[in-house]
Amino acid sequence: MKTNNKKIKVAIVGATGYTGAELIKVLLNHNHVEITSLTAKIESESKISDIFGKFLGQCDLMCKNLDVDEVAKKADLVFLALPHGVSMHYADAFLKKGLKVIDLSADYRLKSLEEYTKWYNIKHKDVDNIAKSVYGLPEIYRKEIKNAELIANPGCYPTVSILSTLPAVAKNDIGLADVIIDAKSGITGAGRKAVLSLHYSEVNESVKAYKINEHQHIPEINQELSNADGNNFEVSFIPHVVPLNRGILATCYIKYREKLDANEIYNLYKEYYKDEPFVKVLDKDKLPEIKDVVHTNFCHIGIKVVEDKGLVVAVGVIDNLLKGASGQAVQNMNIMCGFNEEEGLI
Numbered sequence: 001m002k003t004n005n006k007k008i009k010v011a012i013v014g015a016t017g018y019t020g021a022e023l024i025k026v027l028l029n030h031n032h033v034e035i036t037s038l039t040a041k042i043e044s045e046s047k048i049s050d051i052f053g054k055f056l057g058q059c060d061l062m063c064k065n066l067d068v069d070e071v072a073k074k075a076d077l078v079f080l081a082l083p084h085g086v087s088m089h090y091a092d093a094f095l096k097k098g099l100k101v102i103d104l105s106a107d108y109r110l111k112s113l114e115e116y117t118k119w120y121n122i123k124h125k126d127v128d129n130i131a132k133s134v135y136g137l138p139e140i141y142r143k144e145i146k147n148a149e150l151i152a153n154p155g156c157y158p159t160v161s162i163l164s165t166l167p168a169v170a171k172n173d174i175g176l177a178d179v180i181i182d183a184k185s186g187i188t189g190a191g192r193k194a195v196l197s198l199h200y201s202e203v204n205e206s207v208k209a210y211k212i213n214e215h216q217h218i219p220e221i222n223q224e225l226s227n228a229d230g231n232n233f234e235v236s237f238i239p240h241v242v243p244l245n246r247g248i249l250a251t252c253y254i255k256y257r258e259k260l261d262a263n264e265i266y267n268l269y270k271e272y273y274k275d276e277p278f279v280k281v282l283d284k285d286k287l288p289e290i291k292d293v294v295h296t297n298f299c300h301i302g303i304k305v306v307e308d309k310g311l312v313v314a315v316g317v318i319d320n321l322l323k324g325a326s327g328q329a330v331q332n333m334n335i336m337c338g339f340n341e342e343e344g345l346i
């Protein structure tokens with residue numbers, strides 16, 4: 001694929017979902033991209049601007065049912081913004097036609113087939129491509145992303161959880177004992193399909209925990225923190241739904257066996273992310289807020305160290321639809337195509 005100065009042609013499969021719509025919005029602002037196809041699973045073809053009024057006059061492409069041959073003829077790269085269990089039926093066909101693929105679902109994130117089957121309860125239909133996929137978290141895998149054909153774009157909870165704990169876990173010479181992640185997500189995290197428990201009147205003016213230590217994003221967090229730690233690593237993960245449209249706040253309790261030096265931990269985080277365009281470690285003892293990152297591709301992290309208890313509380317915030325999904329997908333595309341990593345995202 002020739003890139004750099006010319007525009008690349010991009011297709012979005014799953015364009016009627018929340019992450020699909022967010023991809024359209026970001027890519028309309030991108031100087032090196034032309035959107036050539038939008039598809040979904042729809043009864044009748046419609047202009048995307050009839051589905052999402054915000055694209056009126058900005059993008060009037062028709063949203064069609066997926067025809068791999070037709071989409072592939074017109075694109076260099078395809079985003080699969082599809083549910084897990086669906087992407088695995090299409091990624092290989094696009095790869096074989098020479099397209100680069102960025103999959104936003106969980107189908108290629110877990111390297112262990114056993115873990116995928118256990119947590120998603122589905123038989124994987126494209127096992128060969130799991131090994132070829134690169135986990136698309138640029139803060140860890142930027143070099144591998146550059147040459148990847150298939151990106152497994154990380155989940156929203158894993159993105160903020162991994163980024164908030166990674167520096168502490170990677171420095172495992174200071175007696176790490178346990179990591180507990182308490183995360184709170186806005187409703188768009190569950191996608192656009194209608195679900196009774198996510199209706200406005202069910203979630204408004206309330207907060208609830210769910211799937212305590214049973215959420216399907218747990219193996220993804222463990223996989224990446226185990227790689228960083230060098231040992232099998234298991235977090236405890238407690239997700240919550242909060243009455244916001246978008247945004248996640250993860251409070252990560254990182255417990256050590258010994259007393260800590262607050263300055264050392266703070267400097268560890270600062271140093272770890274000093275060259276990262278989209279991760280900002282706040283000044284010492286300042287704590288992040290969702291409202292500061294919503295509609296951006298940034299992850300903000302605040303650190304509080306309770307020295308005598310050997311406790312680091314790392315609080316991370318992201319927009320689940322941007323750094324947690326479509327923004328990160330475009331960040332990955334920029335790296336794969338040799339564009340400025342921040343193009344379309346700042």
Ligand SMILES: NC(=O)c1ccc[n+]([C@@H]2O[C@H](COP(=O)([O-])OP(=O)(O)OC[C@H]3O[C@@H](n4cnc5c(N)ncnc54)[C@H](OP(=O)(O)O)[C@@H]3O)[C@@H](O)[C@H]2O)c1
Nearest residue numbers: 014016017018019040041082083084104105189191192325
């Ligand atoms: N929402 C988030 O914050 C977030 C964050 C990170 C990752 N993700 C992941 O990203 C993926 C997309 O999420 P989303 O929130 O955008 O979901 P969504 O709002 O439910 O949208 C799913 C899209 O896939 C299409 N689709 C569903 N089944 C299909 C099929 N069998 N064939 C073709 N198209 C099909 C839907 O089309 P119709 O509308 O026509 O049914 C829709 O366009 C999911 O795997 C999700 O886990 C989501």
